[in-house]
Amino acid sequence: MEKTLRDSAAMRWTALLLLAMAMFCSYIFMDILSPIKDLMLETRGWDSTAFGTMQGSEVFLNVFAFFLIFAGIILDKMGVRFTAVLSAAVMVVGALVKWYAVSDIFTNSSLATWFTHHLNYIPVFDELGVSPFYEGMPASAKFAACGFMIFGCGCEMAGITVSRGIVKWFKGREMALAMGSEMALARLGVATCMIFSPFFARLGGVVSVSRSVAFGVVLMCIALIMTIVYFFMDKKLDAQTGEAEEKDDPFRISDLGKILTDSGFWLVALLCVLYYSAIFPFQKYAVNMLQCNLTLTAPEAGSFWAGNSVTIVQYIIMLIVAATGFASNFQKKSVSKYCLLGISILSLIAYCYMGFMRQSAEAIFAVFPLLAVLITPILGSYVDHKGKAATMLILGSLLLIACHLTFAFVLPAFKDNAVGGIIIAYLTILVLGSSFSLVPASLWPSVPKLVDAKVIGSAYALIFWIQNIGLWLFPLLIGKVLDNTNPGITDPTQYNYTAPLVMLASLGVAALLLGLVLKVVDRKRGLGLEEPNIK
Numbered sequence: 001m002e003k004t005l006r007d008s009a010a011m012r013w014t015a016l017l018l019l020a021m022a023m024f025c026s027y028i029f030m031d032i033l034s035p036i037k038d039l040m041l042e043t044r045g046w047d048s049t050a051f052g053t054m055q056g057s058e059v060f061l062n063v064f065a066f067f068l069i070f071a072g073i074i075l076d077k078m079g080v081r082f083t084a085v086l087s088a089a090v091m092v093v094g095a096l097v098k099w100y101a102v103s104d105i106f107t108n109s110s111l112a113t114w115f116t117h118h119l120n121y122i123p124v125f126d127e128l129g130v131s132p133f134y135e136g137m138p139a140s141a142k143f144a145a146c147g148f149m150i151f152g153c154g155c156e157m158a159g160i161t162v163s164r165g166i167v168k169w170f171k172g173r174e175m176a177l178a179m180g181s182e183m184a185l186a187r188l189g190v191a192t193c194m195i196f197s198p199f200f201a202r203l204g205g206v207v208s209v210s211r212s213v214a215f216g217v218v219l220m221c222i223a224l225i226m227t228i229v230y231f232f233m234d235k236k237l238d239a240q241t242g243e244a245e246e247k248d249d250p251f252r253i254s255d256l257g258k259i260l261t262d263s264g265f266w267l268v269a270l271l272c273v274l275y276y277s278a279i280f281p282f283q284k285y286a287v288n289m290l291q292c293n294l295t296l297t298a299p300e301a302g303s304f305w306a307g308n309s310v311t312i313v314q315y316i317i318m319l320i321v322a323a324t325g326f327a328s329n330f331q332k333k334s335v336s337k338y339c340l341l342g343i344s345i346l347s348l349i350a351y352c353y354m355g356f357m358r359q360s361a362e363a364i365f366a367v368f369p370l371l372a373v374l375i376t377p378i379l380g381s382y383v384d385h386k387g388k389a390a391t392m393l394i395l396g397s398l399l400l401i402a403c404h405l406t407f408a409f410v411l412p413a414f415k416d417n418a419v420g421g422i423i424i425a426y427l428t429i430l431v432l433g434s435s436f437s438l439v440p441a442s443l444w445p446s447v448p449k450l451v452d453a454k455v456i457g458s459a460y461a462l463i464f465w466i467q468n469i470g471l472w473l474f475p476l477l478i479g480k481v482l483d484n485t486n487p488g489i490t491d492p493t494q495y496n497y498t499a500p501l502v503m504l505a506s507l508g509v510a511a512l513l514l515g516l517v518l519k520v521v522d523r524k525r526g527l528g529l530e531e532p533n534i535k
Contacts, residue, residue, distance in 0.1 A: 004240040005233065006169055012178075015169045018230040019162045020182040022088055025223035026155050027189025028196075029095055029216035030058065033102075035197045035287040035362040038492035039209050044102060048486075048495070049134075050141040052479020055284045057132045057145035058152035059468040064130065068468060071157035072461050080165045081234040087157035088224040094151025095213075095220045101143035103210040115139035156464070165230070169237075180376055184326055187369035190283065191318055194366035199311045259459050264450030264527065267518045269466045271393065271511055272443060277470030278400055278507040279436055283368070284475050285482075285500070286429075290361035291493045293411045294421045297359050305357045314354045314363060318370065321347040325374035344374065356422050364425055371430045372437040379437055387532040389443075390522050394515040396438035401508035403432040408501035449527050477503070 005011040033040060033055075040046040046054070062068040075083045106112050119142055120135035132149070133142050162182065170178045197212040259265050299305035325344035331337035348370060355363035379392070406428045414421035447459065478500045485499045522529040 005237045006241075011233070012169050012173065015230060015233055016166060016178050016182060018226045018233070019084070019165050020185040022084070022223040022226050022230075023158060023162055023182065023186040024189045024192075025219040026091055026158060027186050028193040028219055029091070029151065030155065031190060031193045031283055032197050032213055032216040033209070034284045035194050035365070036201050036209055036212060037285065037288040038291060039198075039201055039207055040102075041492045043207060043209055044140050045138050046141050048479040048482035049476075050137050050479070052284075052475045052477070052482075053132065053134065053137060054141045054145045054148060055281070055475035055479075056472045058148045059156070059472045060132045060145075061149045061153050062156050062468045063465065063472050064125075066465070067153045068156050068465050069461055071153070072160060074157070075161055075164065080161055080168060081231040083157060083161045084165065084227040085224070085231050087154045087161055088220070088227040090154030091151050091158065092154075092217070092220045092224050094147045094149070094154060095217045097147025097150060098144045099147075099210060099213040099217050101140050101147055102213055104208075106140060106143065111143070112139040115142045156468070160464070165234070168234075181326070184322065184373040184376060187372055188319075188322055190369050191366040192315070194287065194362045194368075195311060195315050195318070198360070198362045199308065203308070259462060262450070263521065264525075265459055265462075267514060267521065268443065268447055268450055269463045271514050271518070272463055272467050273470040274507045274511040274514065275396070275400065275443075276467050277474045278404065278504045278511070279432075280471055281474035281478055282404075282504055285478055285497075286365045286368070287361045288492060288495065289407065289497045289501070290364055290425060292495045292497055293407070293415055294361065294364075294425060295415055295418050296361060297418070299357065299359060305359075310354065310358060314351060314358070317347050317351045317354070318366065320344070321351055321370050322373045325370070328374075329378055352426050355426075356419075364422065365429060367426060368429050368433045369436075370433065372433040375434055376437045385532050387529075390515065390519040390529040392438050393443060393518065394512060396435045397508050397512035397515050399431055399435035399438070401505050401512065403428050403435065404501050404505035404508060408498050408505065412498070449529060474504075 005015075033051075037046075037048075037051055040051060062071075071083075071087075074086070078086075100106050116139045119133045120137075122131040122133060125131040132145055163179070166178050166182060196215060200211040200215045201207060201209050203211060304310055321344050324340045324347065328337050328340035328344060331340060348367070351370075352367065355367070382388070406424065411421060411424055411428070414424055447463070481500045481503060482495055482497070486495045489495055518529070521527065
């Protein structure tokens with residue numbers, strides 16, 4: 001039998017790398033303005049409400065125009081490779097619009113004047129309180145929101161496409177490892193964004209927020225090139241196998257009744273929206289929250305810690321932390337395993353020390369995904385072989401509550417302690433990152449146990465749609481709560497973040513209660529959530 005590209009480990013992993021790097025680039029652009037929220041206020045006049053409204057706009061069309069459902073239909077009809085290229089092209093268009101919106105060229109343009117005087121009232125949406133714009137919203141924020149909406153359509157389309165592509169290339173092979181690797185690389189995009197967005201914004205001593213977004217646009221163009229290369233690899237694979245592209249059953253309206261009357265579906269969907277709403281919107285404000293709750297003193301001008309080279313060195317160390325930590329999970333020899341783990345831990349300590357010396361909130365929060373990269377394969381393997389998925393959901397919710405309450409009440413108490421505050425920040429961020437691994441590792445593999453196999457595709461589409469409602473709503477809510485609880489504050493490093501953090505912790509409490517209910521339902525209905533996936 002003739003060997004295909006899929007039979008070659010090198011070709012399989014090359015295909016994965018192309019898809020994973022496209023997601024890595026999209027994760028960077030997704031939060032490109034998050035670490036420079038303070039600069040957006042200073043240079044573009046965006047208050048927290050404008051910032052939050054713009055950030056929430058990413059999923060607006062997915063939620064209210066049901067684009068997420070259409071993306072599934074496009075994927076079903078057109079296949080993986082076409083949809084991969086289309087999603088990357090849509091993201092590039094959205095990224096270019098967002099770049100133009102925050103550039104100096106836009107500031108005095110006729111388009112800026114138009115946006116100032118228009119889109120201040122959107123019929124129906126204003127009445128319902130869900131409009132993506134409002135009167136008084138800066139023109140640059142409105143236009144950036146339009147670009148981010150377009151980007152969000154492509155990003156969600158890419159997310160479901162990459163999963164399908166991995167299944168196609170790795171079915172019957174090391175699929176769990178492939179999916180874990182893709183997730184780990186994508187999450188490194190968050191850390192990359194936190195480090196390099198402020199770096200480009202302040203490059204050369206002149207602040208320019210458009211430089212950060214331009215950096216993101218370049219990455220999205222690279223992502224497009226990678227999906228085009230993948231297109232030809234995938235096409236060659238189909239020519240070798242003579243197979244038509246694998247397609248799921250399309251989303252059907254008739255499935256809705258069966259899904260919406262299933263209590264298991266609602267438990268998973270609500271857990272998903274609660275948990276992710278407490279994480280992703282928080283990422284968009286986390287750097288500014290640290291700026292407000294830590295005493296950070298800029299390093300002496302001209303020193304190594306104040307220069308540009310330290311950013312590159314720190315990023316290289318971060319990659320060593322991630323690579324050695326992730327690789328340690330797959331070593332059969334204990335000597336190799338613990339050597340790699342030791343290198344990862346020592347590199348993490350070095351990274352944290354450099355973040356402290358730089359006195360940089362962005363570099364401090366960038367540790368967020370590092371522990372997740374290390375433990376995601378461990379947790380996935382544990383659920384596969386030992387089970388306890390419902391217990392993991394409860395533990396993840398407890399950690400989430402503890403972290404947000406620590407940020408709300410403990411961290412501000414250490415504001416005058418330059419060393420203690422940063423140590424608490426590092427530990428809390430790392431634990432929050434690990435809780436971020438607990439839930440996906442246990443939640444997603446549980447869905448097939450809770451929902452009828454005949455409607456699993458439709459159920460996933462609905463769960464993602466419900467999740468997007470939270471990802472739209474909570475960045476906007478955090479911004480409004482911040483402005484309402486900090487009247488008259490003009491310095492972006494002086495906000496009191498207690499109220500938004502308590503709100504996010506309450507999402508964790510609700511998730512905890514649902515997790516306990518899920519455990520009871522599992523025991524009564526014999527769903528097998530606590531049982532291993534591999535028997």
